Amino acid sequence: MSDAPLIRLSGITKTYGRGQAAFQALKGIDLAVEAGEFVAVMGPSGSGKSTVMNILGCLDTPTSGSYEFEGVKVEQLTRNERALLRRNYLGFVFQGFNLLARTTALENVELPLIYRGEPLVRRHAAARDALRQVGLEGWEHHTPGELSGGQQQRVAIARAIVTRPHVLLADEPTGNLDTRTSEEIMELIAAFNRELGITVLMVTHEPDMAAHARRVVRFVDGRVDSDRRNGEAG
Amino acid sequence: MLWNTLLLALRAIRRNLMRSFLTILGIVIGVAAVITMVTLGNGATKSVSDQISSMGSNLVMVMPGQRFGPGAVAAAPFKNADVEAVRSQITGARLVAPVVAKSATAVYQANNWSTVVYGSSNEYFEAGNWTLAAGRTFTEAEERSGRAVCVIGDTVREKLFGRQSPVGNDIRIKQFSCEVIGLLQAKGQSAMGSDQDDMVVMPLRTVQRRLSGSQDIGRLSISVKEGVSIDTVKAQLTLLLRERRNIAENEDDDFRVMDTRQIAETLTSTTKILTMLLGAVAAVSLLVGGIGIMNIMLVSVTERTREIGIRLAIGALEREVLLQFLIEAVVLASLGGLIGIAIATAASIFLANLMAIPYLFDLGINLLAFFFSAAIGVIFGYFPARRAAGLNPIDALRHE
Ligand SMILES: Nc1ncnc2c1ncn2[C@@H]1O[C@H](COP(=O)(O)OP(=O)(O)OP(=O)(O)O)[C@@H](O)[C@H]1O
Ligand SMILES: [Mg+2]
Numbered sequence: 087m088s089d090a091p092l093i094r095l096s097g098i099t100k101t102y103g104r105g106q107a108a109f110q111a112l113k114g115i116d117l118a119v120e121a122g123e124f125v126a127v128m129g130p131s132g133s134g135k136s137t138v139m140n141i142l143g144c145l146d147t148p149t150s151g152s153y154e155f156e157g158v159k160v161e162q163l164t165r166n167e168r169a170l171l172r173r174n175y176l177g178f179v180f181q182g183f184n185l186l187a188r189t190t191a192l193e194n195v196e197l198p199l200i201y202r203g204e205p206l207v208r209r210h211a212a213a214r215d216a217l218r219q220v221g222l223e224g225w226e227h228h229t230p231g232e233l234s235g236g237q238q239q240r241v242a243i244a245r246a247i248v249t250r251p252h253v254l255l256a257d258e259p260t261g262n263l264d265t266r267t268s269e270e271i272m273e274l275i276a277a278f279n280r281e282l283g284i285t286v287l288m289v290t291h292e293p294d295m296a297a298h299a300r301r302v303v304r305f306v307d308g309r310v311d312s313d314r315r316n317g318e319a320g
Numbered sequence: 321m322l323w324n325t326l327l328l329a330l331r332a333i334r335r336n337l338m339r340s341f342l343t344i345l346g347i348v349i350g351v352a353a354v355i356t357m358v359t360l361g362n363g364a365t366k367s368v369s370d371q372i373s374s375m376g377s378n379l380v381m382v383m384p385g386q387r388f389g390p391g392a393v394a395a396a397p398f399k400n401a402d403v404e405a406v407r408s409q410i411t412g413a414r415l416v417a418p419v420v421a422k423s424a425t426a427v428y429q430a431n432n433w434s435t436v437v438y439g440s441s442n443e444y445f446e447a448g449n450w451t452l453a454a455g456r457t458f459t460e461a462e463e464r465s466g467r468a469v470c471v472i473g474d475t476v477r478e479k480l481f482g483r484q485s486p487v488g489n490d491i492r493i494k495q496f497s498c499e500v501i502g503l504l505q506a507k508g509q510s511a512m513g514s515d516q517d518d519m520v521v522m523p524l525r526t527v528q529r530r531l532s533g534s535q536d537i538g539r540l541s542i543s544v545k546e547g548v549s550i551d552t553v554k555a556q557l558t559l560l561l562r563e564r565r566n567i568a569e570n571e572d573d574d575f576r577v578m579d580t581r582q583i584a585e586t587l588t589s590t591t592k593i594l595t596m597l598l599g600a601v602a603a604v605s606l607l608v609g610g611i612g613i614m615n616i617m618l619v620s621v622t623e624r625t626r627e628i629g630i631r632l633a634i635g636a637l638e639r640e641v642l643l644q645f646l647i648e649a650v651v652l653a654s655l656g657g658l659i660g661i662a663i664a665t666a667a668s669i670f671l672a673n674l675m676a677i678p679y680l681f682d683l684g685i686n687l688l689a690f691f692f693s694a695a696i697g698v699i700f701g702y703f704p705a706r707r708a709a710g711l712n713p714i715d716a717l718r719h720e
Contacts, residue, residue, distance in 0.1 A: 140714050145713040145714040147712065166637050166639075169638070172633065172713075178634070180633075180717070184717060186627060186630060187335075187623070198635055201324075201636050201640065
């Protein structure tokens with residue numbers, strides 16, 4: 087564990103489309119993340135941030151290159167094994183929430199636990215706990231349609247952390263939120279990292295948000311442009 | 321895993337109540353229609369054959385002409401002498417009832433009622449399993465002399481006499497008046513929907529003299545003796561009548577000899593065709609219901625594809641997602657099937673009662689309709705999901 091990083095990307099490329107229409111969104115990404123890190127991913131729109139997050143979250147497969155998770159080569163896993171990797175190690179917060187419609191906050195949050203086979207009592211307790219942590223106590227039985235954007239984002243975060251994942255991948259978790267709500271959510275994520283030791287990779291456009299992270303990786307045009315510790319000279 | 325997946329499927333059904341309701345509705349209507357139609361058709365068929373076999377399995381009917389209904393070629397009617405010949409020469413016949421039928425209006429005081437007058441003998445009551453509710457049947461003298469007496473059916477009594485007792489009163493039929501000497505026990509509707517109690521029976525001679533004005537006889541009902549083969553009697557009858565009617569060796573019969581089984585077959589074949597026709601119409605509605613389901617499922621496939629993407633993204637296995645959709649489809653379809661069966665049962669019992677036909681539970685059609693509906697649900701609920709569950713989670717999530 088100590089020598090192999092938690093996550094290692096080497097030479098990852100991703101090409102969308104074929105032939106004439108082919109577009110290379112990632113042009114060779116090398117990146118290593120140690121357990122317990124809090125990494126902010128920045129870069130202009132279209133630079134490939136979401137693409138790389140999706141690959142990290144095993145939601146998408148790279149065109150070439152190698153992705154090692156805790157020393158396991160992900161591209162050699164089967165579909166089901168990748169699903170189990172998502173289930174047991176990863177939590178994902180999407181750019182667009184992706185909650186189940188017409189489903190209460192509680193049911194949305196307990197969903198990953200159902201797939202983990204947690205018994206009812208434990209999973210309800212854990213889901214309520216997670217909702218309380220994101221400040222949604224009392225909103226358990228509201229559906230996404232009855233929640234504000236910020237509240238939906240919190241439900242999505244609660245769903246991602248309810249399983250106590252090793253890695254939390256968050257794609258612009260504060261994208262559509264006002265400064266104050268963004269700040270609260272950042273505090274929350276930073277606290278998970280600090281107190282639970284969850285490794286966090288988070289995409290953001292805002293330097294204020296990136297300031298919470300201890301490391302900032304900048305993407306430009308499908309490549310890692312810079313990779314520096316916070317506090318180092320920008 | 322199965323239990324959890326069941327939970328997820330039930331939640332999905334609850335979450336999409338309207339869609340679930342419409343899905344079920346399509347199946348309910350189709351299944352109920354098919355089962356009701358077929359059940360009623362079967363009931364009608366059974367009722368026809370029951371009625372005919374209640375006439376007794378040893379009954380043989382002889383009528384002139386070869387075919388029923390339109391296109392029947394007119395053939396010479398039987399005469400009184402034919403009846404005598406049959407009575408004396410067909411030794412296997414227990415009783416022979418000649419029948420002439422005429423429609424006429426019966427009048428009693430201010431009431432009149434148009435009905436059918438049958439001319440026959442006392443054998444008629446025996447062959448038709450009629451019993452008396454009041455009064456008596458004909459005496460030998462009345463039959464011989466053709467006196468104006470009659471035995472009436474229950475409908476005629478009701479229409480003419482209401483609550484009054486008919487026996488001993490005179491009713492007028494055409495120009496003559498006729499004493500009611502007996503009342504028959506009510507039998508109700510016949511298999512073909514006609515009212516069997518709507519009739520007046522008089523001695524054959526009376527009808528021939530006063531109503532038909534000829535010696536013609538419409539048909540003969542013959543009851544075969546116990547222990548004598550029906551086929552033998554039929555063969556003897558055919559031989560005798562061919563001879564009496566001067567039919568040459570190479571010519572076909574110009575009359576028909578049928579036993580109850582054949583009559584039943586002739587009549588039930590009609591109701592069977594009707595059943596099939598109704599069943600086919602209903603099957604179309606089941607199909608339309610199926611297409612409705614397909615429509616609903618396809619319309620919701622966009623939303624469901626994203627749902628599948630979400631489930632895959634948070635760690636569901638492809639087979640878990642598929643199992644959930646399968647359970648969902650099966651639950652909806654079988655719920656629809658069961659409700660359809662329940663409605664069909666209630667409707668069939670109610671309508672069968674109304675139509676005075678027996679209610680027959682047909683396991684085959686119930687199972688068929690149920691499994692067909694389940695198959696529709698599974699096919700249209702499951703296969704769109706299968707495509708979606710095979711996608712990369714991110715592609716399912718991006719689906720628009
Ligand atoms: N499914 C796809 N098919 C084709 N091209 C795609 C697809 N997804 C992304 N791209 C392209 O890949 C490039 C990188 O996209 P990506 O979503 O990773 O950008 P991003 O850095 O997350 O941008 P943003 O900050 O706007 O979210 C973009 O130019 C985009 O057009
Ligand atoms: Mg993005």
